[in-house]
Amino acid sequence: MTENVIELHDATIMQEQQAVLQGVTFSLEKGAFCYLVGRTGSGKSSLLKTLYADLPLQSGMGTVAGFPLPKLPATKVPYLRRRLGIVFQDFQLLSDRTVAENLLFVLNATGWKGKAQKQQRVSDVLTQVGLNSAANRMPHRLSGGEQQRVVIARAMLNEPVLLLADEPTGNLDPEVSDSIMRLFAEINNAGTAILMATHNFQLLEKYPHRVLTCKDGELLDSTRQPQ
Incomplete structure (x- = not known):
């Protein structure tokens, strides 16, 4: 049997005490x-936040990377997130630290030991995203596309089984967006599952994959019904 990195069954996705999506049932296989x-406010970000346990799953069943979401204790949330990579649109890099220091901060926070091992891991992920030469640069000295590559490198530090990306090309021009999509394809081909929220329908046409659509309080699945 193929292992699923996400399984939701009859889940209700909440945002500020309001149900934004109901009856959400879908699974995502390892490596998919x-x-x-969906439109702004349709529930995309709330669904992603539920998957990485920033919002509680109060109704329905769900597991992500083997962790059950209902009643997931706060002490277990960091362990769930170590199995995930999360890519935000607004980068959220620490402006007072170099690229390498940003990545070391995450490794220290997630329990990595050994200076040499940590430095090697930083070098490995920066090489993976084509930015090894930027290790000692400050984030503000990088272009938007380079900063997003650092964010992706940060997300890959703990070798996640699932990458959650919230509008990762939203602030980037088309050429840079293409390069980010090619990087995502490489990461995906190496075995990491990716769930990517986007408004960019040109990307969907150029790099076709399964599509989940948040619409009128429901989650529609391109593999189950026409959009």
Whole structure:
């Protein structure tokens, strides 16, 4: 049997005490790539936040990377997130630290030991995203596309089984967006599942994959019904 990195069954996705999506049932297999689309306010970000336990799953069943979401104790949330990579649109890099220091901060926070091992891991992920030469640069000295590559490198530090990306190309021009999509394809081909929220329908046409659509309080699945 193929292992699923996400399984939701009859889940209700909440945002500020309001149900934004109801009856959400879908699974994502290990190594799969899937888009998440829908209008602003339709529930995309709330669904992603539920998957990485920033919002509680109060109704329905769900597991992510083997962790059950209902009643997941706060002490277990960091262990769930170590199995995930999370890529935000607004980068959230520490502005007072170099690229390498940003990545070391995450390794220290997630319990890595040994200076040499940590430095090697930083070098490995920066090489993976094509930015090994930027290790000692400050984030503000990088272009938007380079900063997003650092964010992706940060997300890959703990070798996640699942990458959750919230509008990762939203602030980037088309050429840079293409380069980010090619990087995602390499990461996906190496075995990491990706769920990517986007407004960019040109990307969906150029790099076709399964599409989940948040619409009228429901989650529609391109593999189950026409969009």
